[in-house]
Amino acid sequence: MPAQLESWCNGAAKSAISDFVTKVTTPNSPTFVPPAERIATFDNDGTLWLEKPLYIQLQHGLRAIGKAAAEKPELRDRQPFKAVYEKDMAWLGKAAADYAKGDPRDVFILVSGLTEVLEGVTVEAFEADVLDFLSNAQDARFKVPYKQLTYKPMVELVHYLQENGFQVYITSGGGRDFMRAVCEEIYNIPRSMVIGSSVTFQYREDAQGVAQIVRTKEIEQPIDDGPGKPPHIHRAIGRRPIMAAGNSDGDIHMLKYAGGHAGLSLQLLVHHDDAEREVAYDGGTEKALQVAAKEGWVVVSMKGDWKTVFA
């Protein structure tokens, strides 16, 4: 067993990972895959870091919306500014609960509020704000900055794959540029290897004549989730992954796409079954668990397969 997976308990999941890596990296073996084709794609929220009680990016969004509402009273008579400014937890909690049940309307109103207040902001200014948030704002339960809430065994897995010649990409249903602010620091993944959802951008020359890229408020379609993930992966990488890791129904298509590799492939589904050290939930994962059983994907039990959860 490789020392690099030290936070993994010995068991089926760890064995499946190291067997797969050994098989695709053994020269002259019929299962050998050249380094250029060793593509691995990892979902982010719930796969590489915490996603409960709210996506971390939504926490950042609430802060940005709150700042805007504090500065501009005229925003406060409509949602989502009203709820955020008044700390209306009933509205916000219902938005999150509805989303988990498959009704994303109020979450879309939140996201629209966010893209509205960030319209015209340069990509550098957005990144600086995100970096400040992830480095300084603390999670209410764990009392550490959000960027520390990565899953230690998964980060070890990323590094283990990299050491074995894999190119490891993040492919997040959440915001690509949000993750780019910290991906190099927390995962050792270059920002060019982060795929995700995004607004669209415009070229603009500022008052000093310097070329800038600024955010629009329009969300690029499709978002990088569900059946949108494989097209995003193709666009960014141009090769089919031979390994993919996810944790929710939004990852099913990506995992199936990796499964279509002509040679060996590996699919991991992280199962949130550890109420004590993290959060136990199957909401939004029911279908993925069914497909995993049918397709033979490796289901990783946070409770049973991980010695440690957080880094």
Next chain:
Amino acid sequence: MPAQLESWCNGAAKSAISDFVTKVTTPNSPTFVPPAERIATFDNDGTLWLEKPLYIQLQHGLRAIGKAAAEKPELRDRQPFKAVYEKDMAWLGKAAADYAKGDPRDVFILVSGLTEVLEGVTVEAFEADVLDFLSNAQDARFKVPYKQLTYKPMVELVHYLQENGFQVYITSGGGRDFMRAVCEEIYNIPRSMVIGSSVTFQYREDAQGVAQIVRTKEIEQPIDDGPGKPPHIHRAIGRRPIMAAGNSDGDIHMLKYAGGHAGLSLQLLVHHDDAEREVAYDGGTEKALQVAAKEGWVVVSMKGDWKTVFA
């Protein structure tokens, strides 16, 4: 002078390149740029390979449209199928001439015909067809397969930058997936580092239940040209280039974007002034030549700066 730029004549352009690379790679110098930030973006058509008398991708498009018209008589009563099937050089020549003069309507009809016949094709099947075309179809004037029509000094420059820790990307107004079929073979640039225009894609499971990515006939907006290039670069890389190379007005925004780097930056504009060994033309480059003079970009004379043109 570095041996790797052996096809470059000694002179201002070669000196500007090697001075720039020395300055950004010298440790402890105030102009040092860490490897992660050494991003270079290269236009493709007319910068890395031949673009006359027609874009090479248009030659491939004509073949694909011709094949479809040969197989399906019902297509032949409308453009572009009619002109291609009847080898109506008047219509085709006018389309190209109009495009060069700024009227792209007939070229758009050609492109629409192409995306129509490729609708539903998997990305792997498209790539195989492009690879066959670029490896076997010959350029009428130079009598070699199209993939051999790269500019030797520019390919040397790509390798020289890579050896100096640069990450070199292609960013083409033409088709991203078209270039990906040969980018590793002819430039040593991984396909994940090719940025370009594209159709959109859909996820589909085939009759065997295998996940596939297939082409739609819709062209993704904006295309990767003019003011669309910097947003494409941001999306794919997430960092501002410190060096960019182009040859036409469609590259002005990309070159200006690199020029906005806070530290040193280098902009190259390849000037097609060698009627004997290549083609001499300023059409579509007039504005870029003006901006180059104003901004101090390095104008590379194919005639004066290159010992050899083709590899």
